[in-house]
Amino acid sequence: MTIAQPALKRILLKLSGEALMGDDQFGINRATIVRMVEEIAEVTRMGVQVAVVIGGGNIFRGVAGGSVGMDRATADYMGMLATVMNALALADAMDKQGLTARVMSAIAIEQVVEPYVRPKALQYLEEGKVVVFAAGTGNPFFTTDTAAALRGAEIGAELVLKATKVDGVYTADPQKDPSATRYAKLTFDEAITRNLGIMDATAFALCRDQRLPIRVFSIVKSGALKRVVMGEDEGTLVYA
Numbered sequence: 001m002t003i004a005q006p007a008l009k010r011i012l013l014k015l016s017g018e019a020l021m022g023d024d025q026f027g028i029n030r031a032t033i034v035r036m037v038e039e040i041a042e043v044t045r046m047g048v049q050v051a052v053v054i055g056g057g058n059i060f061r062g063v064a065g066g067s068v069g070m071d072r073a074t075a076d077y078m079g080m081l082a083t084v085m086n087a088l089a090l091a092d093a094m095d096k097q098g099l100t101a102r103v104m105s106a107i108a109i110e111q112v113v114e115p116y117v118r119p120k121a122l123q124y125l126e127e128g129k130v131v132v133f134a135a136g137t138g139n140p141f142f143t144t145d146t147a148a149a150l151r152g153a154e155i156g157a158e159l160v161l162k163a164t165k166v167d168g169v170y171t172a173d174p175q176k177d178p179s180a181t182r183y184a185k186l187t188f189d190e191a192i193t194r195n196l197g198i199m200d201a202t203a204f205a206l207c208r209d210q211r212l213p214i215r216v217f218s219i220v221k222s223g224a225l226k227r228v229v230m231g232e233d234e235g236t237l238v239y240a
């Protein structure tokens, strides 16, 4: 009997902050995080190297009211700090489930997390550790989706996997337009010219230029991460 091998060796998984909320209104839902970590552990055991970029929307949108009228860059730094909190929670859950996780932050907070140093991140991945990239790109006016594209390119990931609440890229936002239909695949140029709001244009453009494909899939659907890693058709593929 031949055992099926994963189709991918190194992946960059983008988890939106909102995905960590589960059914809660904001914050981190423990059951949701535990389930996600189980899925990550499963593919790691198959020998896939996993790096994660975590969002901050679940915490940041909870405090965003207080940022109304604030300087944009200052509010963005608050958003980046929110991703550090999520990264710590995620890494803690990973350690509890037998994975070895390392958080690397794009902003220096040295008493709390180690700084992002690319060769160190590559070393951890080679060692089978899960690297959680926190604080996005470290720059205001960007998003964690762009951070996923950037770090994905930097570590030589074969694919960026965007795990989100919807199960792919639709002709319009499916949460607002029930008649929207899902693409099985589409090019970056199509995604950008059609202004599809699933990811920002900066992230799409970076992946397009680096020829780094993105697969958008549902975080709610159990086993989806493994199916993507096995090369099965799950969600939507965006390619150059």
Ligand SMILES: Nc1ncnc2c1ncn2[C@@H]1O[C@H](COP(=O)(O)OP(=O)(O)O)[C@@H](O)[C@H]1O
Binding pocket: 016, 017, 018, 055, 057, 163, 164, 165, 166, 168, 169, 170, 171, 172, 173, 174, 175, 196, 197, 198, 199
């Ligand atoms: N064309 C589209 N196809 C799929 N989802 C879309 C589209 N346009 C907007 N969206 C929205 O983008 C969201 C996915 O982005 P994500 O980063 O997970 O969420 P957020 O930006 O709210 O944190 C989905 O929840 C969906 O409602």
Ligand SMILES: O=c1ccn([C@@H]2O[C@H](COP(=O)(O)OP(=O)(O)O)[C@@H](O)[C@H]2O)c(=O)[nH]1
Binding pocket: 015, 016, 017, 018, 054, 055, 056, 057, 058, 060, 075, 076, 077, 078, 079, 080, 082, 083, 135, 136, 137, 138, 139, 140, 141, 142, 143, 144, 145, 147
């Ligand atoms: O490189 C980055 C990444 C994130 N952010 C800020 O952090 C917030 C949270 O990130 P994001 O919205 O991407 O999280 P998600 O939607 O994935 O939960 C953003 O709104 C930005 O304010 C930023 O300024 N630069």
